Amino acid sequence: MTDELTQLRQRFIERGGQITQSIGIGRVIGQSFAHIYFSPEPQTLDDLTEALQISKGSASMSVRQLEQWGAVRQVWIKGERKDHYQANDDFGRIIRRALLDLIGRRMETTDTLLEDSEAYIKRSKTSSPDPESKFMQQRIKKLRHFRDRAQYIWDSSVLRLLLK
Amino acid sequence: MTDELTQLRQRFIERGGQITQSIGIGRVIGQSFAHIYFSPEPQTLDDLTEALQISKGSASMSVRQLEQWGAVRQVWIKGERKDHYQANDDFGRIIRRALLDLIGRRMETTDTLLEDSEAYIKRSKTSSPDPESKFMQQRIKKLRHFRDRAQYIWDSSVLRLLLK
DNA sequence: TAATACGTTCAATATGGATTGAATATTGCG
DNA sequence: CGCAATATTCAATCCATATTGAACGTATTA
Incomplete structure (x- = not known):
């Protein structure tokens, strides 16, 4: 060479x-x-x-x-x-698998916290709505919506784009 | 609270x-x-x-x-x-900007190496085609194609998906 | 203008996680 | 089976880089 x-x-x-x-x-x-x-x-x-x-x-x-x-x-x-x-040499497949592995790993572990939060919201619906609690509920809801959308985009589009 | x-x-x-x-x-x-x-x-x-x-x-x-x-x-x-x-709380925009910054930073610096490689290929087209050189040329070409496609996908799709 | 309150910088340090290599497990062979 | 060659594991170590905090810069007030 x-x-x-x-x-x-x-x-x-x-x-x-x-x-x-x-x-x-x-x-x-x-x-x-x-x-x-x-x-x-x-x-x-x-x-x-x-x-x-x-x-x-x-x-x-x-x-x-x-x-x-x-x-x-x-x-x-x-x-x-x-x-x-x-x-x-099929980089598309390689990157796809690596991302699935690396990012997928992360999405898993975040859920229980959001679930706990939603459980709290549900329970506190009945009690008195102090402003701080209201605020937290809003923020948690926003976060949840983003999470769902991110999951959807991830599942439906990104992988297909990279695959071929 | x-x-x-x-x-x-x-x-x-x-x-x-x-x-x-x-x-x-x-x-x-x-x-x-x-x-x-x-x-x-x-x-x-x-x-x-x-x-x-x-x-x-x-x-x-x-x-x-x-x-x-x-x-x-x-x-x-x-x-x-x-x-x-x-x-x-517009996570889409936040993530978009962060990715642009973090990934964009990386794409920049990789190019000169590929350019040097293509320059080499062009030059060596005339000389005798020993097998090892042939092999390297193939691999470099494949890499280049992937790089171009990745760039295209990145520019055209991913950002738009995440933005809104 | 000096004094004070606050923000930023960057060389020094601490920390997390990548890397090592000796010990251990596995594989192939006669 | 026993031996030799090779691969894997994981506790110890190393190193890249995130974090610190003292020194410096900047803005505000009287």
Whole structure:
């Protein structure tokens, strides 16, 4: 491979790491994917530790995460005992799965609080309406509406757009 | 305010902090917004430092960020020297601005690398096509296509969906 | 203009979460 | 089965970055 190509490749790996780092999922994941994506031959964990100067643990964990998002897949090479991985190039599917995972995780855990709040509102409908309580009820309602709409948009549109 | 309401409010603040922390923009921003959002009266920086037990610097910085995203606005209260802030409840607009800011920031810096790569491809069209170079060219092309589509989707759809 | 009250900045520090690597589990092979 | 090679786990460590707070800047009042 020419020097220039090697250099470009190196820059892609670096940038991949910067991107994943900046979105808060760690530098190694981006580096690992970039390395595999720009390797003509399927790569092993040892290839990763050597090329990226990372630990065995990091290599193992990053590849597993990438596999879960469908960003890489394992391929069998006869006569070899190590696991070999090659990159998927359908970025739409990859991003979709990753977002589903990362954002979905977050939406789950917020609900009980809103439910508790609505339960409170329902109960307090009967009692005297002091102004502060009124205010809180308004705000909670607004928040609930937004949450519902966000959920709807998320479910119905964003995924389809990114998928293909 | 009733005990129960106070408790709910506290939980919203905590959760706000968890959310912003988990997306990598710091706990204080989420806490600050939640506190202001659930306050009937406009709040000062000192209110924030006291309620959230954070430093003056943190309060100042978080409020400024929130202001930049249109999540809070300053209101004048006659006879008061401190700045007072109240929350905007149009979450669509807030999220839109924040995403524009956070994601836009990232898209900018990625381009020169792709441009350099395409320049290389153009130049190497004439020279002998060794297999590795061929492979790299394919991968770069795929990446470029994805980047363009992502840009298009981002520009044309996502923002409009979230806006209203 | 000085004195005071408040907001902002940024170098220093604390903290959360990414990374490591030795210990452990698993897999492939004779 | 037992051995060797490879992969995974997770407590300890490290590091990026969020947070702090003293110093500085700015606005208001008398």
